[in-house]
């Protein structure tokens with residue numbers, strides 16, 4: 001496995017693979033890898049001849065007072081996991097390599113970035129779409145793989161690729177969960193034992209809501225039930241609970257007619273957890 005720290009180095013290798021007629025998949029990550037990331041790598045391996053994973057904690061997607069400084073990092077462990085998984089290359093750049101001084105250009109989806117998590121974390125998705133565009137331009141993959149756990153992020157990246165005619169196919173991979181239902185996230189390690197135990201309320205609420213969605217319930221009643229169920233847990237500080245069209249993220253009212261997605265953001269102490277479930281009426 002090659003480790004690239006510069007854009008030039010990753011481009012050289014990708015060019016050489018392409019010259020041999022090989023296709024390339026990219027798995028963008030912020031590191032501190034877990035089984036959820038490895039599921040993305042496995043999907044990437046099934047989709048292309050070569051797999052590049054990027055590890056970059058992108059400062060542009062963290063707001064003032066957010067957890068950029070404390071975001072968990074362990075590059076050695078990540079590299080060992082990726083080597084074991086048979087990844088061909090890892091792009092592990094410095095902040096200066098990705099954002100040389102003087103950069104002025106940002107990429108933003110004007111509507112989707114402002115709703116839901118975008119309201120809680122203003123500027124977050126602008127940081128995501130800007131770095132993902134840069135990674136696409138640096139690696140020039142045929143396919144890029146993202147987790148469905150970050151459902152709004154996945155919708156935004158699909159929209160950006162459509163809007164800007166980016167020649168890359170986007171693959172979404174189902175959320176990987178702990179045995180008790182908690183969605184895997186690099187941030188889970190920062191939960192206290194008490195909050196870790198309480199955090200199962202997210203997946204429990206989503207699984208219960210999935211069953212209720214089959215009963216002809218309205219979107220607003222289902223949302224209210226989810227919010228009340230989570231709100232009843234004294235450790236869970238509900239930041240948002242929404243039900244949106246699963247494809248467009250548009251608001252829905254009345255009885256569910258089409259697949260919808262329930263999107264949750266819940267704070268446990270200083271840790272913001274998100275989770276989602278697509279429900280079908």
Ligand code: PAF
Pocket residue numbers: 028029030056058061128131132150153
């Ligand atoms: O989902 C993530 O880990 C990040 O938002 C991403 C897509 C790697 C961009 O920094």
